[in-house]
Amino acid sequence: MSNTETHPVEKVCGADVDGPPPPGIEILTPRDVPLGGPRAMRVRRTLPQRARSLIGAWCFADHYGPDDVTDSGGMVVPPHPHTGLQTVSWLFSGEIEHRDSLGSHAFVRPGELNLMTGGHGISHSEVSTRNTTVLHGAQLWVALPGEHRDAPRDFRHHVPAPVPLDGGEARVFLGTLAGDTSPVPTFTPLLGAEITLDPGAAVTLAVDPAFEHGVLVDTGDILLADTPLHTAELGYTPPGRTTLTLANRAPAPSRLLLLGGPPFAEEIVMWWNFIGRTHDDIVQAREDWMNGTRFGEVHGYDGAPLPAPELPNVPLKPRRRMR
Template identity: 80%
Template sequence: MSEPVVSEADVLSARDVPLGGPRSMTVRRTLPQRARTLIGAWCFADHYGPDDVAETGGMDVAPHPHTGLQTVSWLFSGEIEHRDSLGSHALVRPGELNLMTGGHGISHTEVSTPRTTVLHGVQLWVALPDEHRHAARDFQHHAPSPVHLDGARARVFLGTLAGETSPVRTFTPLLGAELVLDPHATVTFAVDADFEHGLLVDQGRVRMAGTLLDRAELG
């Protein structure tokens, strides 16, 4: 998610937000905020963990509705059980995408499973364009194969990157991928110059477009 031809990237710092109430787990939210409400159609970015579930209690989000958007669930560790009013019952596992379309209205729950010991992942939201804001509710699951590159590994869960295209349907052209870089590696990706892009750092530090990003920062 970064501007394709720039010398510097804007840096968005995260703020801590209790997910589902003050007794629930805390997430680090980088989008939206006053400085930036959208990156393309991406309108929401929560990053959480790694959390020791024995101490935090894990994720236990009660039934709640969504309209006019899609939710993108992606884990690095742990497991979450998803149920929704469409009748979907699925698990969110590391390296596997769950994408739910709220459209004209859907309700869902998210609960970490008893076998989860460490919970770590992101949840992203995509704003639906006006002409599809009331689309039919939907649920899609996809497990992308890793793409091995010189100095990096990618899993492309939405859109196209590094010659890999996700089959998951979206209402706006999007790019979503997990990138794992080798220490001190330098990697260049060809991206669509018409897109806005952003990079959320999960761990370590990354230099992007001349800007150094720390963990939990979005550039």
Template identity: 70%
Template sequence: MSNVEAHPAELVCGDRPASASTLTVLAPRDVPLGGPRAMRVRRTLPQRQRSLIGAWCFADHYGPEDVAATGGMDVAPHPHTGLQTVSWLFSGMIEHRDSLGTHAVVRPGELNLMTGGNGIAHSEVSTPDTTTLHGVQLWIALPGEHRHAARDFQHYVPPVVTVPGATVRVFLGSLAGSTSPVPAYTPLLGAELTLDPGARLVLDVDPAFEHGVLQDTGSVTIDGTALATGDLAYLAPGASRLELAGHDAEPARVLLIGGVPFTEEIVMWWNFVGRSHDEVVQAREDWMKGTRFGEVHGYDGAPLPAPELPNAPLKPRGSKR
């Protein structure tokens, strides 16, 4: 998914000491994807309080959306550098095309991971038979030594693992005895958890990781703290267990992400992750010239133009991430 804000902020993101509190709840902000009937997303990363959880640097949560009312998703070809995109759906389907020549359908419960590296372009369109669209788009910042990696696309269908009180789908990393075979450039975790009605779930987690719990459906508390729909709970490194509890007569669903703290400073603007303002400027120039990113075939329409750059580069904001 593209960041289609008309005036995207340029963010300098880097490591900072863990919060004095081990758990912080990050509320989402509402972002339109463009147009008068635009589908809207709830964005929790990046924001002023926190811009990274491990190498996870972007999180958009959307739906359930009535496609007949909003028009669904129609994101024209757009570029990415220095990152990987993770598409994860709960309902509906999205047609993915990229400049590798990939033509794939994103389905619920299936991982679609695209590596931008030195540059890739792709489009995303909800399928004609999709009536309700509901899912999450996540970005992973690539570490410096791999930020110019070759473009790539991987698809994986994780098994549904049953644990007491819940089911688990692990699409990256390891959890609850399940391990994804999809390689990552930094130690990461990504999993969908569905709690039985009123269930209590205790998970063993890596204490070297920081974690994020994105609330999707139902009523959930994490370590006793209640979450609203779209909230992202941040847990600092150090905990070896994570406790979730459902409080409705219906199942509750969350997305769990995590990773070792990402200690490199990155610059994020629009759909680019770089290491400097000049690197981002060059990526924008290459996109507008039609070089470097390749072509997306099969999309009916023109590529997205890049927004105008800010007048001056953003200065790092102390030790904030």
């Protein structure tokens, strides 16, 4: 997915390991962002934001739907570039056609992981299919560490099997949880899983104490430990926990995404669809995209690629993280 804001904010993110982590649980609330298209399908963005820019290497989280595509027009994102990151596409309902400059042609379907590595540069398009009536899912980005930020283009598809929990089930698409490990390799330790909980159920999951975690609520009335979380909110827990307790207080099944990883020690610059280490990295990536170099071509999409927005007039100044 592209960040289709016409005036994207340039951000310095990371280096959250300076100083002690905040005690307890933080609640991050989303902001609405138009995805684009003639009727502007909207998404709820919880990462990055001023209070917290990353959870592990997870640096971007958009949550959307359930969206009636007859009203919104669905998802129509023309070819656009990425650098220095991986995209993680995860659907709850609907179907999205993916094409990229590696030559991949795939479909994103509910419960199936599509992971694309941008590295030095890739471009792709995403379009909801004609079979889609309701579009509902999440688009996540993972920052690549410095030694791998120019990794070659790659695309992986994986269908995780459901793992029974006492009161629900999990689908582990990255990392390890509840005795199940995804075979998909990552450049930093990560956890990514969809968890569904039965009405009134509570589960306690063993987690890596070196990880910080985020719980993104899709549906339901969730308690993370003793902290209430509502739909579209992201609950954050700092490293140090060996277990996470999740409870569903709703009379219907609930669903959430559990994300995690060790604190990302590097400082990164994010602007539009690019991740670099300096303002100059972003300037060069934008120039390469507008000049038609570095990112390759997406074949099979009927339409022009997205132009890059204009860069800000001043170089980026680091913004300190609020604790």
